Amino acid sequence: MSEPFLIGDAMTGGYGRGADILHGCTIAVERGQIAVIVGPNGAGKSTAMKAVFGMLDLRQGAVRLDGEDITALTPQARVAKGMGFVPQTHNIFTSMSVEENLEMGAFLRQDDFRGTMEQVYDLFPILREKRHQAAGELSGGQRQQVAVGRSLMTKPKVLMLDEPTAGVSPIVMDELFDRIIEVARTGISILMVEQNARQALEIADKGYVLVQGANAFTGTGQDLLADDDVRRSFLGG
Template sequence: DITALKPQERVRHGMGFVPQTNNVFTSLTVEENLEMGAFIRRDDFSDTMAQVFDLFPVLKEKRSQLAGELSGGQRQQVAVGRALMTRPEVLMLDETTAGVSPIVMDELFDRVIEVARTGIAILMVEQNAKQALNIADKGYVLVQGRNRYTDTGAALIANPDVRKAFLGG
């Protein structure tokens, strides 16, 4: 049970979280934002920083730029990168693609797939249901705050009720 744990204790237990909004320190550089993600670590985190820069090459190019000067999609990359700096076992993403262009959305989904392939479990809340279900091993569809459907992503996409109510037909 993690409900009584402080946020930093949850991070120590392997949880990473990317909130939907206000998820970067706008007055810090990209690199400083990533370093903030390593606040609980006592080891050399340069390898993890290099992995984040490999995952998001634009961040390496902009490492000295203030996060507040970045586009929305780049800020999301910083937020995900900062969460990855904690070396989480579970990464929770809240509406990671909200407000970004379709091209950036596709790129972010591709990066989420890459992160999942490293063995990090992903828990995603996402408005773009079809794309999220396309990459999901397991999906949950909530209706008025209650779980209505649970299945593989592919099975939920194929479910006529889910398609009609949530996927536009």
């Protein structure tokens, strides 16, 4: 069996010298697939994502990307390796225009990035329309599109999204999920933490239910949606 494209393998760790939040947690995503991390508040979902991105030190376990051990790399070095991360909040430059935000996403690139910007505008047409507007003036859903678009400007192999639909309307949530599916179809792996568990599992190739920093259930999105224990405990019946 070949290893998943990205894996945080048996991760144990926390922030600084504090107590461990993750306890042997494993999260993985295949190339061009969508993996979703769900679970109750305080389950360690965002912490697991940050651990994969190198934002906290692991006491045990490893992170590997395309077979390479990247456990010791900084987040910046992981971006250079092809990982993009969109935090839940403070994920855009509010005083800059939409286009300037996208240009900031290309800061590591030495090549001509205008083609990538066109791809982002094709994916999010509203951003093309508002490209000269200050990003801080946009709606919540449009800001999230800017944040995702800026991360796509790095030409990532893996796009990590922390609660991408937090605070947006159900219509905007559906639209964002549709765009996420489109991104995955281009061959980019998607790893995301999501509070809207049922909707997220519907689009997930793989789902991870975390409880107290450990894997409680793992399976395809459809398997987890059909699991009575998962439905009763985490999806409201």
